[in-house]
Amino acid sequence: xxxxxxxxxxxxxxxxxxxxxxCAQDMNHNYMYWYRQDPGMGLKLIYYSVGAxxxxxxxxxxxxxxxxxxxxxxxLRLELAAPSQTSVYFCASRASGQNTGELFFGEGSRLTVx
Amino acid sequence: xxxxxxxxxxxxxxxxxxxxxxxxxxxxxxxxxxxYVQYPGEGLQLLLKATKADDKGSNKGFEATYxxxxxxxxxxxxxxQVSDSAVYFCALPKTxxxxxxxxxxxxxxxxx
Numbered sequence: 079x080x081x082x083x084x085x086x087x088x089x090x091x092x093x094x095x096x097x098x099x100x101c102a103q104d105m106n107h108n109y110m111y112w113y114r115q116d117p118g119m120g121l122k123l124i125y126y127s128v129g130a131x132x133x134x135x136x137x138x139x140x141x142x143x144x145x146x147x148x149x150x151x152x153x154l155r156l157e158l159a160a161p162s163q164t165s166v167y168f169c170a171s172r173a174s175g176q177n178t179g180e181l182f183f184g185e186g187s188r189l190t191v192x
Numbered sequence: 193x194x195x196x197x198x199x200x201x202x203x204x205x206x207x208x209x210x211x212x213x214x215x216x217x218x219x220x221x222x223x224x225x226x227x228y229v230q231y232p233g234e235g236l237q238l239l240l241k242a243t244k245a246d247d248k249g250s251n252k253g254f255e256a257t258y259x260x261x262x263x264x265x266x267x268x269x270x271x272x273q274v275s276d277s278a279v280y281f282c283a284l285p286k287t288x289x290x291x292x293x294x295x296x297x298x299x300x301x302x303x304x
Contacts, residue, residue: 082235109290120281120296121236128290136291168235180226181292183235 080104084169084184091159091191099154099187101169108174110152111181112136112144114165121168127152159191193287194219198295201279205272205302213267213298215256215282225249225258225265226283228294236281239267272302 085100103110108129113121113136123136127146141163143155152171156163166188170181199214217225224243228236240249242258242265249256254269267280282295 111292113294118296121294123291123293126291134290170236180238180241181228181236183237185233185235 082169082171082182082184084167084187086187087185088188089190091156091189093159093161093191095159096155096157097159097189098156099167099169099189101152101154101184102150103152103169103171103182104150105171105173105182106149107171107182108149109172110146111170111172112142112152112154113168113170114138115168115186116165124154124167156189161191163189164191165189194223194284194293196282196284196293196295198282199298201297202299202301205300207274207302207304208271209302211267211269211272211276211300213280213282213300215265215267215295217263217265217282217284219263219284220287222258222260223285225256226292227254227256227265227267228281228283230279230281230297232278239280272300274302274304276300277302 082103111126112124122138125144127133166186169184195218197216226241227239229239230236240251242249245260247258256267279297279299281297286293
């Protein structure tokens with residue numbers, strides 16, 4: 079059972095480059111999330127989706143875009159990479175319904191912007 | 193919206209020592225509360241949860257009790273092991289279950 083799969087695991091970008099972090103889940107979860115984790119800062123929500131075709135901003139959406147064309151996939155796009163986007167990115171998913179707040183996380187994608 | 197405060201780390205303990213990591217929250221109503229753990233190089237995973245006031249969540253020797261009087265959900269373990277070295281996050285829904293917010297995390301190192 080794969081769960082939540084993120085690719086790539088590591089990436090180095092130059093300032094101004096673009097890239098897409100891929101996230102796929104095989105649990106038929108409606109809810110999917112992108113967080114970034116900076117040292118000592120916990121997790122900050124970038125974008126989230128409550129189902130295919132529906133996305134919404136989190137706490138720190140600037141510089142990112144998302145799409146949700148299928149239930150399984152939730153890619154995160156960085157259009158013009160900046161050093162401030164150096165971070166570890168986590169994708170997560172969860173089932174619908176009340177009191178099912180358990181999130182399932184991918185292993186993370188470490189991005190460095192130089 | 194709801195919020196969570198968690199004790200600062202890092203915490204260093206000797207093997208078999210008692211562990212407490214404090215977590216307090218501000219919330220409307222009584223949302224579910226969670227503790228997540230992140231082992232080195234991995235993503236977060238749910239450690240335990242409590243879905244209503246006075247509930248006790250437990251897993252792998254860890255416990256936390258949902259205390260509405262003190263708005264707390266402290267994580268405890270009676271005897272830590274080296275394998276418990278990780279970062280621990282307290283979490284709860286922000287307003288609805290659409291979004292989950294996390295505390296800053298507490299890094300625990302257990303030395304033999």
